[in-house]
Amino acid sequence: MARTGEEKPGNVWLRPSTTRRDPLTRERIVNAAIEVLDAHGADALTVRRLAEHLGVGAATLYGHVRTKEDVLDLALDSVYAEVRTRDDHGDWRAELTGLLRAWRAALLRHPWSARILGRPQLGPHMLAREERLYALLATAGLTGTELPDAAYALSNYVIGSVLMRIAWQEQDESARHAAADHVSSRSDRYPTLAVYRTTRDTDWDRSFDNGLRCLLDGITPAR
Amino acid sequence: MARTGEEKPGNVWLRPSTTRRDPLTRERIVNAAIEVLDAHGADALTVRRLAEHLGVGAATLYGHVRTKEDVLDLALDSVYAEVRTRDDHGDWRAELTGLLRAWRAALLRHPWSARILGRPQLGPHMLAREERLYALLATAGLTGTELPDAAYALSNYVIGSVLMRIAWQEQDESARHAAADHVSSRSDRYPTLAVYRTTRDTDWDRSFDNGLRCLLDGITPAR
DNA sequence: ACCTCCTTACGAACGCTGTTTGCTTATCCG
DNA sequence: CGGATAAGCAAACAGCGTTCGTAAGGAGGT
Numbered sequence: 001m002a003r004t005g006e007e008k009p010g011n012v013w014l015r016p017s018t019t020r021r022d023p024l025t026r027e028r029i030v031n032a033a034i035e036v037l038d039a040h041g042a043d044a045l046t047v048r049r050l051a052e053h054l055g056v057g058a059a060t061l062y063g064h065v066r067t068k069e070d071v072l073d074l075a076l077d078s079v080y081a082e083v084r085t086r087d088d089h090g091d092w093r094a095e096l097t098g099l100l101r102a103w104r105a106a107l108l109r110h111p112w113s114a115r116i117l118g119r120p121q122l123g124p125h126m127l128a129r130e131e132r133l134y135a136l137l138a139t140a141g142l143t144g145t146e147l148p149d150a151a152y153a154l155s156n157y158v159i160g161s162v163l164m165r166i167a168w169q170e171q172d173e174s175a176r177h178a179a180a181d182h183v184s185s186r187s188d189r190y191p192t193l194a195v196y197r198t199t200r201d202t203d204w205d206r207s208f209d210n211g212l213r214c215l216l217d218g219i220t221p222a223r
Numbered sequence: 224m225a226r227t228g229e230e231k232p233g234n235v236w237l238r239p240s241t242t243r244r245d246p247l248t249r250e251r252i253v254n255a256a257i258e259v260l261d262a263h264g265a266d267a268l269t270v271r272r273l274a275e276h277l278g279v280g281a282a283t284l285y286g287h288v289r290t291k292e293d294v295l296d297l298a299l300d301s302v303y304a305e306v307r308t309r310d311d312h313g314d315w316r317a318e319l320t321g322l323l324r325a326w327r328a329a330l331l332r333h334p335w336s337a338r339i340l341g342r343p344q345l346g347p348h349m350l351a352r353e354e355r356l357y358a359l360l361a362t363a364g365l366t367g368t369e370l371p372d373a374a375y376a377l378s379n380y381v382i383g384s385v386l387m388r389i390a391w392q393e394q395d396e397s398a399r400h401a402a403a404d405h406v407s408s409r410s411d412r413y414p415t416l417a418v419y420r421t422t423r424d425t426d427w428d429r430s431f432d433n434g435l436r437c438l439l440d441g442i443t444p445a446r
Numbered sequence: 447a448c449c450t451c452c453t454t455a456c457g458a459a460c461g462c463t464g465t466t467t468g469c470t471t472a473t474c475c476g
Numbered sequence: 477c478g479g480a481t482a483a484g485c486a487a488a489c490a491g492c493g494t495t496c497g498t499a500a501g502g503a504g505g506t
Contacts (some may be wrong), residue, residue, distance in 0.1 A: 001259075004438075005268060017356065023483085024483085024484085027463085046462085046463065046464085047464060048462095048465080051485095056484075056485085057359065057484060057485040057486075058464090058465090058485080058486095059465085059466080059467090059484075059485050059486080059487095060464080060483075060484050060485065063357055063466070063482095063483070063484080066235030067464080067465085068463095068464065068465090076252055079287075089390050090297055093338040110359075113339045115341065116425060117341075117386060117390075118337045118338065118340075118341075118386050118392045119393075119394075120298075120390050120391060120394055120402065121397075122405060123278050123411065127406065127412075127416065128412075128413075130413075130416060131412070131414070132295045134414045134416055134419055135417035139416055145425075146242075147419055147427060148419050148420075148430070149425075149430045149433045149434065150434075151419075151431050152384075152434065153423075153430070153433070153434030153437060153438075153462080154381070154461090155374070155383065155387065156378050156379075156380050156383030156384040156386075156387055156434065157379050157383055158383070159382075159386055159387060160377075160378065160379030160380055160381070160382035160383030160384070160386070161379040161383070163340060163341050163379075163383070164375070164379055166341065167340075167341050167342045168341050168343060169374045170342075171342075171343055175343075176317050176448095179343065179345055184349075184352065189300055189351075189354070190297070190350055190353075190354040191354070192357035192361055193350065193353060193354045195370070196357055196370055196371050196374075196437075199420065201386045202263055202368075202371065202372075202375075207368075207371070207372045207375050207376070209370065210376070211373075211379065211380075211438070213441065214376060214407050214437075214438055214441025215260040215376075215434070215437055215438055215441060216441075217437075217440065217441040218374075218436065218437025218438060218439075218440040218441045245455085246454085267494085269491080269492065270492080270493060270494080271491090271492085271493090274456095279455075279456085280455060280457075281456080281457095281493090281494090282455075282456050282457080282458095282494085282495080282496090283455050283456065284456080285493095285494070285495080286453095286455075287453065288491080291494090328461085335460040340482085413495065432495095447489085447506105448505105448506090449505095449506090450504090450505085450506105451493090451502105451504085451505100452482095452501105452502095452503090453499105453500105453501095453502090453503100454499105454500085454501085454502100455498100455499085455500075455501100456496105456497105456498085456499080457496105457497100457499100458495105458496090458497095458498105459494105459495085459496085460493105460494085460495080460496100461492100461495100462491100462492075462493085462496095463490100463491080463492065463493100463494100463502085464489105464490100464491090464492100465488105465490095466487105466488085466489080467486105467487090467488080467489100467500105467503105468486100468487100468493100469484105469485090469486090470484085470485080470486095470506105471482105471483085471484075471485095471501105472481105472482090472483080472484090473481085473482080473483095474479105474480085474481080474482095475478105475479095475480085475481100476477105476478095476479095476480100
């Protein structure tokens, strides 16, 4: 239809694009997925909606990705890309704290990540973060099984705190009140909870740092 | 049809049951759900399959439960019922360790639980477990914000370790090998991982206990 | 013994979901 | 210009959670 002799100079701008209107790529799919996830949550990401968001038919996505789960895995690794792995404080302990805080913060910025945390991650950014974690623990002087054990403990702690935080914040104000009432109205059965849970407009970040400090204290090798 | 004059003595045993063949209850539903979940995993639990397992139509379930998610929440609380909350070691620390180990073990016994951990739990058994946790920490001498902070840290750690363990064990042998190869073949990019991850036929229980010890060391109030 | 009430059960349908198939369409190369 | 090659996609499929109107069957009054 185009590209004939009657083509006039300047028509480049009229033709859709020299290469098929910007080609669908895995990267574009993942970015669009993250936009949808951030804007409307994990449940809102359906193949059809994602395709629509890309101005594309649903079946087209399957040319670039094998399943929807693939998209989620890629999206999560993209979140891990936000974690700064180099950040020189000199002090290994300060740096480790920074790494884990950044890890947690990145996940909290994308609450839908909680739904995907429960499966093995092997993406490059995720592995880069873990490499950094191991390297810092080595700097700290850990060796043998102590090192993976420490990495395991710290990872568990971060993952768990993200999960609980998101679970708590994703229910609305009224549900939280109802939960608090539920406990305090059964103070006979839950006496200790009734006392301490009411004081629970906690500063999550401070609590996280506190627990992390405890862990790091325990992990530091005996001297 | 029955119950007429032609009814003969002894026929009680032939009639289905005096009260409608044992009535469907929320409890029966939850137990059946756990059976299906344990036997075939989280994905296999569909409303129709659950109904079939109960010898009942799918729509019937909605007379006893508002949504499928309700069933999952109830099932998870049922798992928490397996956690012994009283178990006198005298020593608070030993008891706390026992409680958290039992908590983790119960969840690991039902790997589908990992899919549900990411939402607020308010069931009676879950609350009983948490009350026990708070009570033990109070016994340990914690007060003020230290107490919920410690509970938070310990919970995070348990939840996280369950999640990671299940994520890892749910992929088959070949996938685990592929993952290990993937890392060790990129030892230029992941030097520390390549060294320590290969030694990773870890004893998960020992690692868990190690981390827990670290946490408890850090949590114990200064004297 | 019959009729009525009322709880309980459920087949069928609705609007979704992720994924596959086979055809159409657009671009590139000779 | 023509034929090859790749990309895009409507339609269909099987299955999902959930709703609705209807049917079934024991309880209680007459």
